[in-house]
Amino acid sequence: MLNLVWPIFIIISIIYACLFGTLPKVNDSIFDTIESTMSLLFTLAGTMCFWSGIMNVLEKTDFFLKMRKKISKVIKIIFRDIENDSKESEFISLNILSNLLGLGNAATPMGIKAMDAMDEKNKNKNYMTKDMMMFILINTASIQIIPTTVIAIRASLGSKNPSGMIFHIWIVSIVVFISVILLGKTFFKKEDN
Secondary structure, three states, X not given: OHHHHHHHHHHXXXXXXXXXXXXXXHHHHHHHHHHHHHHHHHHHHHHHHHHHHHHHHHHOOHHHHHHHHHHHHHHHHHOOOOOOOOHHHHHHHHHHHHHHOOXXXXXXHHHHHHHHHHHHOOOOOOOOOHHHHHHHHHHHOOOOOOOHHHHHHHHHOOOOOOOXXXXXXXXXXXXXXXXXXXXXXXXXXXXXX
């Protein structure tokens, strides 16, 4: 659908610019957009590389093991069928830690590995398990202590206080995270009955 919508918008914009004599402005905006996009891309790439490297280092330290043990208690409450020392638990822990640090893109590979590990134990490959659905829900509404991507975007766009919204993000992400878990658990209980 979007493959059709965007070309239509572009064609309408160019026709409008030709009819009303604003084609030079369209041309200038294209190059300005390319420049700002490249600047944002480099900012985000640098941020992602830094935090992905931090996650790789943390993964090999005692800190990760301690954090994983703490997170595994929460994982056991949220996910019914996942054992504490399983591959699924490890990948889910890494994914949650990445999301806590605001590394959505660094969390994605761990999320894919967690889904693959859960799918290995899935008896009916045509449907997701409840744990897989819950994992998707908590990834959609992850808690972020350090929203690095948002800070990087705000910094690249010239914000005077790029980290000024952290407190608001904490409140919203905690409320949404708890709401998603409660709604998911409620829905799964109704489905079991």
